[in-house]
Amino acid sequence: MLTFVGLGLFDEKDISLKGLDAILAADLIYLEFYTSRLMGTTLEKMEALYKKPIHVLLREDVEQNPDWILNARDKNIVFLTGGDTMTSTTHIDLRIRAADLGIETKLIHGSSIISAVYGLSGLQNYRFGKSVSIPFPYTSSRGNRVVTETPYDTISKNKENGLHTLVFLDIHAELGYMKVSDALCLLLEVENKRKEGVMTHQIAVGIARAGSDDVYVQADFADNYDHFELGGPLQILVIPGDLHFVEAEALVKLAGAPKSIQKDSEK
């Protein structure tokens, strides 16, 4: 049996009791921390709680060579991820591979940043469009710095339909964790180049360290990106589309947005 367990948002205590039971009963524990990670704990603390070693998987172990799932033919193995367990296409792919190999699978869910964002920001879940990830800029084969424009396009399309965009921020092995202020600078850089007005007079919502006692939510106009110094990782960004008046009220009262946004909201 291969059991996928979502660990929740911040530390080793965010797991469900069902998830912990599955780990305590498992023969082998695998974990990936490249799609998300629990910033409030360490592998040592987790191993002390689980009383077993954790095998940390790299991206290639999960996406290219997931031979370790063969152990689930005759053992109980658990695969741990930050947040919920199936919010990444990578993980669904693993489950399909297991099904192809005749391996039984089970899901034990964890709290996810996706639903945490709705509660923390007051933005309503049915008013979100397609989500997107912002990667760090990279250097092309010709030596040019390249800023990916897909996030700008996705925000633009969602805004045409009045919808909000959830923007996941890059976690990079060498460059570290992208911050909301970095992401806003990259979006404004694309705006300066394309001048399509997608980010003009645009409100943004930054959230840091969801699930911790030190959670921080800040709403302001995107070009005030120095107001988005939210401290340590992990961080996530929302670019709202049209605001319902309750959403605008929540952003003003719970996230410090300027009151002027309430005038433009939908009744």
Ligand SMILES: C[S@@+](CC[C@H](N)C(=O)[O-])C[C@H]1O[C@@H](n2cnc3c(N)ncnc32)[C@H](O)[C@@H]1O
């Ligand atoms: C690709 S998503 C993975 C989502 C995860 N599977 C889940 O269900 O929560 C990871 C990104 O979400 C954001 N994120 C995840 N956990 C967070 C947290 N506790 N606080 C703020 N942002 C978070 C960060 O931008 C991070 O790079």
